[in-house]
Amino acid sequence: MALSHDAVVRLTTLGWALLLCLFALSAPLLWAASPLLLAGVILVGALLGLSIHAARRLPRRDGRSSGRTHACLIGAGLLTCLVAAPVWWLVLQPALHPLAVPRVTLSDGRRQVVFQGMVHVASEQFYRSVAYDLLRAKDAGYVLFFEGVQPGTPEADAWLDAATQSSGDLNAQYARIGQVCGLSFQGDFLAFVQRDEALDPAHLVTADVSVTEMYEEWQRLVAADPALAETLPAGDGHGDGMFDMSSLLQVAAGLKDSQKDLLAAACKGVFSVVLGRAESPDALNRVILDFRNRRLAERIAGSADADIYITYGSAHFPGLFRELQAQDPAWRIVGTAWTTAILPPDDAVGRLRLAPP
Structure with a gap:
């Protein structure tokens, strides 16, 4: 009609x-x-x-x-x-679709382990909240376990750079990404808690492995399955084109203020989408995730009388929980809370409307 x-x-x-x-x-x-x-x-x-x-x-x-x-x-x-x-x-x-990270409380019936999921780059408010929780946990007698792969031999460091297609100091690159995206790097907020590790090693522990240990584990895996060696990207880890991360960060640093604001807003969206996805299958995860999870579980088992508060990447929790239950089936999840990792900025500026005298 x-x-x-x-x-x-x-x-x-x-x-x-x-x-x-x-x-x-x-x-x-x-x-x-x-x-x-x-x-x-x-x-x-x-x-x-x-x-x-x-x-x-x-x-x-x-x-x-x-x-x-x-x-x-x-x-x-x-x-x-x-x-x-x-x-x-x-x-x-x-x-x-806010990017939510978990804080999971585990217990084996005798003690508690709190796993605070982390991301390398997130909002300042999120890191402030985590730092506050860490200080409270420390005052309550918890042992604090921190993530942080330790440096290795030059050969091992070169292997990791090539395997991850990075160009040197990953922490420095994360800090630059955070600056471009209007976010913060976790090391800038948690370092003040970790700086007393030498003074109180019983309660402040960097529980991660070294790059050398990761490299040796990879070599062991390749010896058992030579096909794994073909899964790593070719190259020297410094990028093979003009659009590598370092070049993009340099371009972003030269943008105008309005362009930086737009890039930061879009970048927060990219982080929310990418980090919100499940971990994709990757042969390198057998070292970056699985191996480190086993070592972390061993560290927890080695501190059998202590309550522990862990700050590790959120992707580590499923594997860590499996490792703990493999050691002792008594481990159970007794509580879970969620925190939004990427939030609007808290530096808003207003105007006081005062009546004239």
Whole structure:
């Protein structure tokens, strides 16, 4: 059934209003990225709209200028919305799908082990909360176990750089990523707790392995299964193209303030999406996760009379729990709490409205 003239007018008006609203939401985002980007998208969209209009009208050759104008406006508006949509999707991810990390309390019936899941880069508020909990746990008599792979021999360090495609100091790179993304690096907030490790080694323990131990474990695995050696990426660990992480960080450092703000918002979305996924299968995880989990479980077993508070990457918990239960089936989860790792900034600035004297 054909629509009436009034219905067509209403639908057309609604369509234009919707397009205008979407364009008003999308255009500022592209403008913040670059005014030239916005101008280019509008121009390309207008040309696409005009081309489609011309192709549809070719047999009729009526040449109405209003039709061409409408086609240009529709094409420019739609393409602007389409280009901005993925960015908006990323920007909204921390609110729509917050990255939650667990704090799990375990018990074997005699003592407690608290596992605080961590991420290398997160919001400042998250790290403040964890640091506060660590101090409370220490005052309560818990032994604090920290994550932190220790340096190894030059050969082992070179192997890890190549295996992870990193370029040297991973902690320094995490700190730079945090700065670009408007986030913080965990080492900047937990270091003040760890700095007293030499003064109180009984309660402050870096419970991780060294790079040399990881390298030796990898060699043992390769000796048992030579095919594993082919799973590591080729190269020297310094990147093989212009878009390696170091180059991207250098480009980001030279952006304008509005561009940095947009990049930081999108970057938070990327972290929420990527870190929220399950750990993907990777042969290197047999060393980075499985081997370190076994050693951590051995450390816990070696401190049989102590309550322990652990700060380790969240991905370690499933494997660690399996290792603990393999040693002693009495281990059970007795409590779980969740914390959002990526939050809006807390540096808002307002204005005091005071009455004149």
